[in-house]
Amino acid sequence: MTDPRDPFKEARGKCPIHSTEFNGEDIPFVLGLKDLRKTAKDWQNFSSDHPFKVVPHTEEKMRSMRQIPIEMDPPDHTDYRALVEPFFKRPNDPAYIADMESLISSMVEEMLATDKVDAVHEFALPLQCRALTRLLNVPESEADIWKEWGLHALTEGEGLEEYTAEQFAKAESQPGDDFFSMLNQVEFRGRNLTLEEKQGIANVTFAGGKDTVINVVSSIIVYFAENKEALKTLRENEKNINTACEEFVRYVSPLTAIARTCPHGAQVGEQDIPAGGRVGLCWPSANRDETVFEKADEVVLDRIPNPHIGFGFGIHNCLGAPQARLIIRSLLKSLSEQVKSIELISAVPRMENEESYTRQVGYDQAVVKFS
Numbered sequence: 001m002t003d004p005r006d007p008f009k010e011a012r013g014k015c016p017i018h019s020t021e022f023n024g025e026d027i028p029f030v031l032g033l034k035d036l037r038k039t040a041k042d043w044q045n046f047s048s049d050h051p052f053k054v055v056p057h058t059e060e061k062m063r064s065m066r067q068i069p070i071e072m073d074p075p076d077h078t079d080y081r082a083l084v085e086p087f088f089k090r091p092n093d094p095a096y097i098a099d100m101e102s103l104i105s106s107m108v109e110e111m112l113a114t115d116k117v118d119a120v121h122e123f124a125l126p127l128q129c130r131a132l133t134r135l136l137n138v139p140e141s142e143a144d145i146w147k148e149w150g151l152h153a154l155t156e157g158e159g160l161e162e163y164t165a166e167q168f169a170k171a172e173s174q175p176g177d178d179f180f181s182m183l184n185q186v187e188f189r190g191r192n193l194t195l196e197e198k199q200g201i202a203n204v205t206f207a208g209g210k211d212t213v214i215n216v217v218s219s220i221i222v223y224f225a226e227n228k229e230a231l232k233t234l235r236e237n238e239k240n241i242n243t244a245c246e247e248f249v250r251y252v253s254p255l256t257a258i259a260r261t262c263p264h265g266a267q268v269g270e271q272d273i274p275a276g277g278r279v280g281l282c283w284p285s286a287n288r289d290e291t292v293f294e295k296a297d298e299v300v301l302d303r304i305p306n307p308h309i310g311f312g313f314g315i316h317n318c319l320g321a322p323q324a325r326l327i328i329r330s331l332l333k334s335l336s337e338q339v340k341s342i343e344l345i346s347a348v349p350r351m352e353n354e355e356s357y358t359r360q361v362g363y364d365q366a367v368v369k370f371s
């Protein structure tokens with residue numbers, strides 16, 4: 001039976017790339033780890049400089065501005081990324097780590113005190129939103145607004161652009177040390193950023209870091225409910241928290257594909273991509289490449305080495321990775337220290353239904369009882 005999380009398995013065994021179709025456009029997916037790394041690194045021939053086109057389905061109807069820095073190549077990408085990178089590295093700070101651990105520990109405590117909860121809407125979604133208030137350094141009450149946008153800020157939510165425009169205006173009149181004020185004040189090539197640029201940065205921050213984190217968090221909870229002994233492995237050795245974090249990112253790989261456009265035409269494997277054609281970097285397939293990963297279909301909590309590329313590879317590697325890793329590690333720590341077992345009462349997988357494949361990316365609902 002096809003593993004719903006890895007619909008590319010059969011194709012991967014036959015050919016390094018796999019034909020897929022989005023709105024009638026052929027977008028070959030790069031499937032193997034080695035090919036994918038090579039493609040992601042070669043930004044001159046596999047470009048991100050195409051607004052609305054870095055996702056296989058165009059997002060033209062969902063937002064009005066280019067996302068920054070993801071929809072750019074160097075030198076623009078390099079310069080914009082350098083502006084925001086220090087903010088995205090805040091999760092490496094010891095005080096930030098302690099605060100996140102305390103937040104997640106208290107949320108796990110609440111789960112223990114409740115009869116049964118939906119781990120998606122009552123745990124992972126509020127957790128991701130409350131954690132994001134820490135990253136953006138804004139009041140925690142903002143999380144209540146973001147929760148209303150659902151699991152994905154663009155496909156399910158409404159009002160992101162109006163919200164970010166308001167926040168930049170508010171930060172203009174009352175500057176602080178939050179993300180919006182930082183972007184208002186920062187100097188870029190001798191000038192301030194335009195509202196459109198600032199919103200482009202905020203847009204990918206809200207959209208990129210939402211369902212990805214939620215899907216990994218809910219998948220972790222369901223995994224421990226279905227594998228009763230696994231919490232013990234975490235408790236046995238503190239190092240297993242870090243290896244398990246990487247392994248869940250590899251195994252869940254919540255982002256199925258990000259596209260690149262070939263400005264001059266290119267070759268992937270044996271296939272020629274015409275000038276203007278796109279390819280999809282299929283992270284979950286590369287992360288199951290059986291020529292690289294032993295027991296690729298299994299969660300191996302102490303897997304070392306683990307050369308997964310769930311957070312991307314090359315110049316666009318995930319800016320939110322420190323935040324995502326901290327959330328996942330803090331969750332694993334809390335589960336191993338505070339929870340004896342998790343009972344799964346019911347689960348509804350979250351499926352990505354495309355013309356050429358169907359893939360499980362997480363859960364739409366997972367009712368569980370913690371004890």
Ligand code: HEM
Pocket residue numbers: 040048054068069070071081135204205206208209210212213216249253254255258283309310311312313315316317318319320321323324
């Ligand atoms: C488990 C959670 C996450 C996964 C699996 C993930 C995955 C990825 C991947 C694969 C890329 C590379 C895109 C490319 O090559 O074009 C990426 C880039 C990015 N991610 Fe994440 N992401 C996660 C969480 C987050 C979070 C929490 C944020 C922000 C709050 C975020 C913000 C970004 C941004 C801004 C980029 C673009 C970086 C650039 O273009 O230089 N991500 N992410």
